[in-house]
Amino acid sequence: MVDFNEGQKKAVTHKEGPMMVLAGPGSGKTMVLTHRIQYLIEQYGVHPSKILVITFTKAAALEMKERFQKLAGENLPVVFGTFHSIFFMILKYAYGYTSANVLGEEEKKQYLKEIVAKQQIEMDDEAEFFTSLISEISLVKGEMISLEHYYSNTCSDDVFRTIYKEYENCLREHGKIDFDDMLVFTYELFKAREDILKQWQNRFRYLLVDEFQDINRVQYEIVKMLAKPEDNLFIVGDDDQSIYRFRGANPEIMLGFERDYPSCEKTLLNINYRCSKDIVDGAKRVIKNNTKRF
Numbered sequence: 001m002v003d004f005n006e007g008q009k010k011a012v013t014h015k016e017g018p019m020m021v022l023a024g025p026g027s028g029k030t031m032v033l034t035h036r037i038q039y040l041i042e043q044y045g046v047h048p049s050k051i052l053v054i055t056f057t058k059a060a061a062l063e064m065k066e067r068f069q070k071l072a073g074e075n076l077p078v079v080f081g082t083f084h085s086i087f088f089m090i091l092k093y094a095y096g097y098t099s100a101n102v103l104g105e106e107e108k109k110q111y112l113k114e115i116v117a118k119q120q121i122e123m124d125d126e127a128e129f130f131t132s133l134i135s136e137i138s139l140v141k142g143e144m145i146s147l148e149h150y151y152s153n154t155c156s157d158d159v160f161r162t163i164y165k166e167y168e169n170c171l172r173e174h175g176k177i178d179f180d181d182m183l184v185f186t187y188e189l190f191k192a193r194e195d196i197l198k199q200w201q202n203r204f205r206y207l208l209v210d211e212f213q214d215i216n217r218v219q220y221e222i223v224k225m226l227a228k229p230e231d232n233l234f235i236v237g238d239d240d241q242s243i244y245r246f247r248g249a250n251p252e253i254m255l256g257f258e259r260d261y262p263s264c265e266k267t268l269l270n271i272n273y274r275c276s277k278d279i280v281d282g283a284k285r286v287i288k289n290n291t292k293r294f
Helices: 006-013 029-042 058-072 083-095 105-117 126-142 157-173 179-192 194-203 217-227 277-287
Strands: 019-023 051-055 079-082 206-209 233-237 265-269
Touching: 006 019, 006 029, 006 265, 019 029, 029 051, 029 058, 029 206, 029 233, 051 058, 051 083, 058 079, 079 083, 083 179, 105 126, 105 157, 126 157, 126 179, 126 217, 179 194, 179 217, 194 217, 206 217, 217 233
Parallel strands: 019 233, 019 265, 051 079, 051 206, 206 233
Antiparallel strands: none
C-alpha cells in the first residue's frame, strides 16, 4: 500500500457504513478515493459494478475514472458519473428518455423570454434578469422549496410563480426536461416506486460522493435513498471550499451529516502536499472567519 498518513489510511481502509472525509486542498483526496475503490475490490471482495462514484463535473468524473483504471491496471466496471448523468440514466430506464428530451440552455432562455414577454416586466438589464430568473427556478427545484413559500429577488412573488408555472407547462407540452428535472424526477420516481428504488439499491451497494460540500437538497435526498439499507455512503468534501451556493449548493447539509448518520466515522485530511507554508498560513487566516464550519 502507498505510504498514507493516518487520516488517509483510515479513509482508504474503511469497510462499511457511512463515513465523512474532511479533505482540505492538496490533501490527496483523489488518491484516497481511487485507492479506496481498489481496496473495496481487492481486500473486501466488492464487485466493481456495485460501486458508484459521483462527482460534480464531467471533467472530474473522467479524471477519477482514468486515475482509477491506471491504478487498477485494467478496465473494471466501476461506475463514475455526475449527479445529472447518473440520474438521467435512471430516468432513461424508467421512462425511455433520450437526449432529445433534454432542454438545452438556449431553448430554456427562449421559452422564458416568450413567457416573460407576456408579463410586461420592466428590467434594467435583460441579461442579468434572465440569469437571476434561471438561477431562482433552479434553486426552487434543487432545494425542494414549495413555490407558495418562495420569495423571489428577481421580480414580484406573484409574477415569479406565474412564470415558473408557465415554464413547467411549456416543458411538459414539448416533452422536455431541464437539468434540474433530472434530479426532481428521480426523487419523485424513487418515492413513488419502491420496487424501482430497490433495483438501484441492489445495483449500487457502495456510494462515494466527491465535493460533497456542493450538494443540494434534492441530490442529498436521492443519495440517502440509494444508500439504504446498508448506508455504505462515503462522502468527501471541505465545507470551507463551497463556492456554488448561487446555484443551490448547500454546505449546511455536510455540516449536518453526522446528525443524519450518528454512527458515521469521520477522518480529517489536513496535510497540504500542494502549497507552500506561506500560502497555507494565509488561507487559514481568511478561513478562520467562517462561522459555520467543522
